[in-house]
Amino acid sequence: MSRRATDLLFAFLMGLALFALSMATPNIAGGDDAYRHVRFAHRLITDTQAALADPWHLEYLWPKPVDIWFGYHLLLAPLTLILPLVLAAKVVGTLVWTATVFALARFLDALGVAWRHAWVVLVVAGSGVVLYRAMLMRPFLLSLLLVILAIRYTLEEKPWHLALVSALHACSYSIFFLPAMPVGLYLLVRRSTRSLLLCAACGVGLAAGLVVNPFFPENAWFAWAAAYTRLGPDVARLLKVGGEVLPLSVWWLVASIPTLIVWVAAILVLAWRWRVKRPTAGEWVLLALSLFCLAVSSRAARMFDFYTPAAGLFAAVVLGPSVLQQRERWRFAFGALFLLAAASLIPSLQAVRSAPSVDRYRGAAEFLAKQPDAVVWNTQWQQYPFLYFWNWQSRYLTGMDPTLFYNLDQKRYWEWRKFADDDAANAPVQQLLQEFGVTHIVVDQRITPNLGAALEHAGSRKVFEEQNLLVFQAR
Secondary structure, three states: OOHHHHHHHHHHHHHHHHHHHHOOOOOOOOOOHHHHHHHHHHHHHHOHHHHHHOOOOEOOOOOOOOOOOHHHHHHHHHHHHOOOHHHHHHHHHHHHHHHHHHHHHHHHHHOOOOOHHHHHHHHHHOOHHHHHHHOOOOOHHHHHHHHHHHHHHHHOOOHHHHHHHHHHHHOOOOOOOOOHHHHHHHHHHHOOHHHHHHHHHHHHHHHHHHHHOOOOOHHHHHHHHHHOOOOHHHHHHHOOOOHHHOOOOHHHHHOOHHHHHHHHHHHHHHHHOOOOOOOOHHHHHHHHHHHHHHHHHOOOHHHHHHHHHHHHHHHHHHHHHHHHHOHHHHHHHHHHHHHHHHHHHHHHHHHHHOOOOOOOOHHHHHHHHOOOOOEEEEOOHHHHHHHHHHOOOOEEOOOOOHHHHHHHOHHHHHHHHHHHOOOHHHOOHHHHHHHHOOOEEEEEOOOOOOHHHHHHHOOOEEEEEEOOEEEEEOO
């Protein structure tokens, strides 16, 4: 069996393992954005005109229709026709992750790294929290694959390949410029005509990827605004943004001990051999990239997803030559690292099994779908993916990163927060309902136990009730 075929079989088995983990729950781990992505992908292929005209049915997102994950949705759309939507999301996410494993194995083989499959396992499973996030089945999985390919094509100086993956990335992910990171670092290290050509190829690819998106130029402005919103950690907590947008916590590091161990060991080895052998351009780029991603993740934890492959690749390149020289020690080392990685999987698997049910707001969503031209006040932005999954006909106030709502209209955001914080008793309820132009209000009594009484006091009428879930009709 050829080395390529061996890597393909290895990637298939790894992908099968991830798929099995994701199937530990009938829902999608995390219970958030994957639901809206798979629903929009289905709309894109079944009702293309309506999907392009109003992708997300959100009142406070962006002045014009926009989709900065269009390439990922195109990839996902065909499977939504033949599989249940939740299963389609899991299958596509698993296939992308499998392709990432294969790309890593081929990259390490091209670099001549011994025991490449063991290193790949450390790269993708050395952090329990990053492996858990892979089971969220979201577009960043495709971003991760394309960034890894961008690293390889940068180090191999293949401008056409780099331009292609840059274009695919810009069309498929919100932080569209990520492939420029390894290219820019390579230019700083090499300072050559060839490295400048790579930068030009990457830039052309990124521009092409943005332009071919049918939502251009709104996708470019939207992505830029989202990426460069500087709120700071205090304001971010005040806005109650998602955990991945908050600074990196110590628990992310604890769950990533195997990755951190080999990364620190590689830095020490690089420093020890400095006088004898200076680092190669590839080692410099991978080290700088891992340091950069770690530094950025200290402000936005989501960048840790990109730190782990950069750190793992750097460790494999630096420590790889010693594997053949000290086989017995490395067998013991890999065994210990794999045990640590396995231990970090336990809480991740528990988190997968405790994923919120996809049916969480189904009853309310299906009721609202029967109400013509409903504009829904959802009191928590995390409710939106579930509501939109079951009911894409109604419109909702907010549903993505709260900073988007905040950026668009700060006054309205803080007014909305009075309901979200269950403080409607001290707010002019009826006036706010009229100003926002809503027809219905969704109340989850587990989150806002006092809101229902405040709405009834203001004259709103309860029209749906299911366990702890209520829907009120504005007067």
